[in-house]
Amino acid sequence: xxxxxxxxxxxxxxxxxxxxxxxxxxxxxxxxxxxxxxxxxxxxxxxxxxxxxxxxxxxxxxxxxxxxxxxxxxxxxxxxxxxxxxxxxxx
Amino acid sequence: xxxxxxxxxxxxxxxxxxxxxxxxxxxxxxxxxxxxxxxxxxxxxxxxxxxxxxxxxxxxxxxxxxxxxxxxxxxxxxxxxxxxxxxxxxxxxxxxxxxxxxxxxxxxxxxxx
Numbered sequence: 001x002x003x004x005x006x007x008x009x010x011x012x013x014x015x016x017x018x019x020x021x022x023x024x025x026x027x028x029x030x031x032x033x034x035x036x037x038x039x040x041x042x043x044x045x046x047x048x049x050x051x052x053x054x055x056x057x058x059x060x061x062x063x064x065x066x067x068x069x070x071x072x073x074x075x076x077x078x079x080x081x082x083x084x085x086x087x088x089x090x091x
Numbered sequence: 092x093x094x095x096x097x098x099x100x101x102x103x104x105x106x107x108x109x110x111x112x113x114x115x116x117x118x119x120x121x122x123x124x125x126x127x128x129x130x131x132x133x134x135x136x137x138x139x140x141x142x143x144x145x146x147x148x149x150x151x152x153x154x155x156x157x158x159x160x161x162x163x164x165x166x167x168x169x170x171x172x173x174x175x176x177x178x179x180x181x182x183x184x185x186x187x188x189x190x191x192x193x194x195x196x197x198x199x200x201x202x203x204x
Contacts, residue, residue: 004094004098007101007102008098008101010102010105011101011102011105011139014105014106014108014109015105015108017109017112018108018109018111018112018132021112021113021115021116022112022115024116025115025116025124031121031178031183032181033121033174033177033178033181033183034121034124036174037115037121037124037125037128037129037171037174038115040129040167040170040171040174041111041112041128041129041132044132044133044136044163044167045108045112045136047136047140047159047163048104048105048108048135048136048139048140051136051139051140051142051143051156051159052101052139052143054143054147054152055097055101055142055143055146055147058147060147060149060151060152060155063140063152063155063156063159064155066140066159067155067158067159067162070159070162070163070166071162071166074166074169074170077170077173077174078169078170078173081170081173081174081176081177082173082177084177084178084180084181085176085177085180085181086180086181
């Protein structure tokens with residue numbers, strides 16, 4: 001239990017670095033697909049964040065939150081891709 | 092012993108995530124960024140979930156973690172494919188150093204025949 005806390009803190013810091021890099025790409029992205037890719041990746045990184053939060057708190061229901069977050073992120077990405085390809089949402 | 096295993100899984104997963112996000116920032120065009128980041132981040136997040144489930148160690152966490160990993164591995168590749176297709180359809184040209192463009196060749200062949 002002695003080395004448990006610092007490694008978990010380092011994992012949180014690493015995921016925060018990932019979030020900062022994704023936000024940089026969202027802000028600077030030269031085109032719309034760059035921003036959409038970064039938003040998709042940010043959603044997946046947040047799922048990892050929730051998983052580490054579950055490991056520290058020991059509450060298994062947090063994985064339900066992660067699953068719902070992944071679903072919402074996926075549907076949002078698909079809707080934006082349809083919009084970018086110039087189609088409606090029903091074809 | 093299980094703690095060491097879980098922490099090792101989490102550390103490897105975070106390294107995968109960081110390398111994927113560095114690829115998202117450093118690579119030259121949107122197709123390279125999709126190719127680098129979507130696979131790395133999906134694998135890294137799956138490893139983080141495996142490590143967290145090992146650390147918690149209950150049956151409910153294992154079942155939910157399995158469902159979550161399967162969902163992420165399916166939807167990440169699907170979303171990356173849809174994004175690349177939409178980006179090409181919207182007229183975004185690949186990087187000037189690109190060697191081969193199979194999608195353009197296939198559409199040309201269909202237009203001729």
